[in-house]
Amino acid sequence: MVYILDMNDEYSILFDKYLKLSDEKKALNDCVFKAIEDSFGRKSLDILDVGCGEGKLSSSLAKEGHKVSAIDVRDSFIEANVNFESIGFFEYSTEKKFDLIIMAYFLWELPLYKWDDVFLKCSQMIKGGGKIFVVDVCNEGKFDNIFFEFNLIQDRESQDLQDYWERYCEKKCAREKKINFNSSLTAANPSDIYEAIAFFFKEPLLKDIYIKNKQEFIDFFERKKKKNGKIILTSKHALDVIGNTL
Numbered sequence: 001m002v003y004i005l006d007m008n009d010e011y012s013i014l015f016d017k018y019l020k021l022s023d024e025k026k027a028l029n030d031c032v033f034k035a036i037e038d039s040f041g042r043k044s045l046d047i048l049d050v051g052c053g054e055g056k057l058s059s060s061l062a063k064e065g066h067k068v069s070a071i072d073v074r075d076s077f078i079e080a081n082v083n084f085e086s087i088g089f090f091e092y093s094t095e096k097k098f099d100l101i102i103m104a105y106f107l108w109e110l111p112l113y114k115w116d117d118v119f120l121k122c123s124q125m126i127k128g129g130g131k132i133f134v135v136d137v138c139n140e141g142k143f144d145n146i147f148f149e150f151n152l153i154q155d156r157e158s159q160d161l162q163d164y165w166e167r168y169c170e171k172k173c174a175r176e177k178k179i180n181f182n183s184s185l186t187a188a189n190p191s192d193i194y195e196a197i198a199f200f201f202k203e204p205l206l207k208d209i210y211i212k213n214k215q216e217f218i219d220f221f222e223r224k225k226k227k228n229g230k231i232i233l234t235s236k237h238a239l240d241v242i243g244n245t246l
């Protein structure tokens with residue numbers, strides 16, 4: 001089954017609720033900045049942020065002095081200094097070559113048969129010695145396993161993405177390094193957590209399960225409460241550094 005997320009307004013509203021309680025964006029930024037320093041030192045880079053979303057990462061990279069281009073099929077709220085184009089990745093065309101192409105939480109939205117084309121296109125847009133950062137397709141452990149506990153993602157392709165991605169890297173000899181990082185979702189109230197994770201359940205089928213299991217969810221989060229009354233759900237992410245060997 002190929003699972004493609006419909007990134008419409010409802011998703012954005014739901015995702016904003018998640019971001020209010022999660023430090024995921026900060027965790028992503030910190031990890032990307034560290035990986036840049038490890039791979040390139042402190043020089044200013046030509047960067048392309050593919051599927052930039054609302055563009056927080058692009059903006060902070062530009063503020064650090066990098067020359068940032070960013071694309072997304074949706075209109076974004078990117079600040080000045082970022083060369084943003086509202087266009088699909090496969091339709092995007094440029095004469096420019098980049099030191100670094102970032103795909104954060106992007107690949108998992110594409111059908112698997114498109115991945116080869118993604119990397120082929122990247123390899124044509126990258127300078128010698130350039131890198132690709134892929135974040136999150138190999139996400140290990142989803143929110144302390146609530147998904148497994150509730151058996152929610154059994155049939156979703158996204159559950160198999162980690163395996164697929166590992167095999168893909170082996171086959172293509174593409175990965176130079178894998179850097180794991182964590183993010184946390186913190187709240188005092190179980191129903192806040194319940195609402196914050198609603199974006200995961202946006203598809204009609206999952207939405208049904210989500211609504212039917214409301215009380216079970218709330219109880220589950222109640223049990224997760226720490227002594228200080230806080231509920232903290234951690235999620236593991238990974239940033240893969242891919243060399244231009246594709």
Ligand SMILES: C[S@@+](CC[C@H](N)C(=O)[O-])C[C@H]1O[C@@H](n2cnc3c(N)ncnc32)[C@H](O)[C@@H]1O
Nearest residue numbers: 007051052053072073074087088089104105106
């Ligand atoms: C999960 S969001 C991640 C956004 C951002 N990179 C971040 O880390 O928050 C994935 C983004 O990819 C965009 N996207 C999906 N398919 C795309 C395509 N074919 N070309 C360009 N952008 C695409 C979506 O519109 C969405 O903003």
